[in-house]
Amino acid sequence: MNRKSILAISVASIMLVSGPVLASRDHDSNDYYPAPVGDDDFRNPSPEKVELGKNLMFDKILSGNMNISCGTCHHALTDTGDGLSLPVGEGGVGLGVTRDTGSGADAVHERVPRNAPPVFNLGAHSFTVLFHDGRVEADPAFPSGCKTPAGGNLPDNLENVLACQAMFPVTSATEMAGQAGENSIADAAAAGNLAGPGGVWEQLAGRLQGIPEYVDMFKAAFPGDVVDASDITYAHAANAISAFEGVNWRADNSPFDRYLRGDKKAMSKNARKGMKLFYKGDGYGNSCAQCHSGSFQTDNAFHAIAMPQIGAGRGSNSPGKTGGHEDFGREQATGDPADTLKFRTPTLRNVALTAPYGHDGAYDTLRAVVEHHIDSVNALYNYDRSQAVLPSRDDLDALDFITMDDPDRVAFIADHNELPPLGYSDKDVDRIIDFLNALTDPSSIDLRSDLPRSVPSGLPLAE
Ligand code: HEC
Ligand code: HEC
Incomplete structure (x- = not known):
């Protein structure tokens, strides 16, 4: 002592x-x-929204180079984290503690600077402050309902703070977007164009609009709101992801x-x-x-x-x-x-x-x-x-x-x-x-059933 x-x-x-x-x-x-x-402490989204979110969570279509999904760092086989001290972002290969830093021009440029936190229970109303530094926070003073580094750029059809959070990983070069010059999403992210025409969120929505299976799922998840493929926005995707996280990873x-x-x-x-x-x-x-x-x-x-x-x-x-x-x-x-x-x-x-x-x-x-x-x-x-x-x-x-x-x-x-x-x-x-x-x-001990067997983009699920 x-x-x-x-x-x-x-x-x-x-x-x-x-x-x-x-x-x-x-x-x-x-x-x-x-x-x-109990139930009153948690949001209760529709099963259709949850199912859509489950697919999006593990679909690499949301990354610039189509080589990493949210699930790579928040995986069902590593208890909603990645098992590492600091994550290996886009360019890395493999899952969990076997993930490596990639090779050649695709290799990662740096480690992600913070630990990937677990996502358990974040669908409870009481989790109003997200990230290790709380930079995404529920705040009714903003049209989006959240105070975030994107300020007024965040769309106003986000359903909750967890959905606000899901707007961000796709804009990070290291996590999901990739380096400028590698793809047009990375270019938009590097130019700071998140919400504008040709910005990160619009480009991602465009990818989803082009996949018929997703269009059907979005229509079912947002009845009356998404009627045509062109109604799909990345904010809808973020809402669905938050529904999946909140429901499947509830642990009370x-x-x-x-x-x-x-x-x-x-x-x-x-x-x-x-x-x-x-x-x-x-x-x-x-x-x-x-x-x-x-x-x-x-x-x-x-x-x-x-x-x-x-x-x-x-x-x-x-x-x-x-x-x-x-x-x-x-x-x-x-x-x-x-x-x-x-x-x-x-x-x-x-x-x-x-x-x-x-x-x-x-x-x-x-x-x-x-x-x-x-x-x-x-x-x-x-x-x-x-x-x-x-x-x-x-x-x-x-x-x-x-x-x-x-x-x-x-x-x-x-x-x-x-x-x-x-x-x-x-x-x-x-x-x-x-x-x-x-x-x-x-x-929460065995989360295998939270993994889709395949995703609408057809991209591989491993890694
Ligand atoms: C490359 C790894 C990586 C990827 C990919 C990734 N995340 Fe994360 N996630 C992290 C890290 C690291 C943090 C903590 C960052 C911080 O606090 O600054 C985090 C934080 C979070 C949080 C906040 C948890 C809390 O307790 O505050 C949620 C929720 C989350 N991520 C969901 C997602 C979603 C949804 C996606 C896909 C759109 C995603 N993540 C993609 C690594 C990743
Ligand atoms: C002064 C406030 C404070 C007190 C008192 C405190 N903690 Fe913590 N604890 C924190 C903070 C803040 C962190 C995160 C620190 C960081 O990430 O750098 C943390 C992290 C943790 C973690 C790591 C969790 C994770 O997911 O990374 C555990 C476990 C933990 N605390 C348990 C305890 C236990 C058990 C006690 C009592 C013996 C305790 N804490 C007392 C503030 C506190």
Whole structure:
């Protein structure tokens, strides 16, 4: 055990002897547990929309070079993520941890700078803030219903924030569009033409309009709205994708859900102990639920917890520095220095299935990322790089630890940490992990039926 935690524990044990804090820890009251969730908490789109979305999610027709789908990074066989710390975008070949960085002129130009998050439960009304930095956010002040980097360019027929999100991956050179010069969608994206004539979204709609099987599916999914092929817009596609994600990847039947609905035997004794530690706290004034609050374990807010920075970052720059190989998280969305290095608190539903963890996938096991929280600054300084899951290529590898190799930058991350050392013992951590395992919905363990066998474009599904 390190010095800081010994200090925290000894201060804590004094408090412990003096009474009320520990007394409340031992008292069994359920007041601090969240309410159960159910149908009313989720959107309920039509089966036709869901079916269309399932095809679009896995169809490479939505990428400039027709070589990658949304599903490549959010795959049903890798629990709605890709199993990697940082994704390999368009140009890469293969799926999950076997994906490589491609070859020849098609090879990827860089790693995608952030971990591909899981997509479980995002069809619940309460998920109003998307991406690790929250740059897509439900906001009725905008005609589209969302505040996003596209500002007023977003179409106004988007149905929800998850649909707003689906407008963006197709516009990213690294993720789906490809490099300028490779195809006309990439050219439009590079020129910043998303919404205009000949822009990314219009070109994609044009591709879909030309595939009769899709036209029929769009008509069925949007009756009265899509009457002819020419009525199809990319926003309709985004709406359908959001319907698929929300319905098929809903995951609210875990032992924890069943416990909250009244089945007190649904969770093991150890998981119940862990739940109490998680929601009620370490006995010394802190709890996991300070940030991971509510039924989905997130406050939808942003915190700096000294997560190690791996990969080439997103070009953020700390004062007096020039490398730009950092990712300042929320600050990139708001421009507010008070947000430097803050990332959105992730939901912990199905978390046992969705390694690696953190906005850049720095931790490969649940235990490692939970232990990071116990003494975050110390964990940052002792970060074990061998757990990063990154397909190797010399020029990419050279940037993977560029921030962690610079003592000033590591100190900068440490200085911004706002998570105090937590007073949970090793045994408490074991119980908390038992609780986190009870957040797994058994129906999410085998997602093979979420994959279409073929897609209307006729493009191959593998990779
Ligand atoms: C090359 C990999 C890649 C592809 C392809 C991709 N994504 Fe993602 N996805 C990511 C990454 C990385 C993030 C996080 C980015 C960030 O926070 O800045 C993300 C974030 C998301 C989120 C937000 C999750 C959350 O909790 O905030 C959703 C939803 C999502 N993607 C759906 C899609 C859809 C739909 C498509 C296709 C239109 C798609 N993705 C294509 C990698 C990918
Ligand atoms: C101060 C707020 C805060 C507290 C307290 C906190 N967390 Fe977190 N947690 C976060 C943030 C923010 C992230 C994401 C950080 C990032 O991506 O860089 C995170 C990430 C995680 C992850 C990784 C999830 C994923 O999908 O990547 C797990 C697991 C986790 N926390 C569990 C816990 C547990 C268990 C506790 C209590 C022991 C706890 N957290 C306490 C804010 C907090």
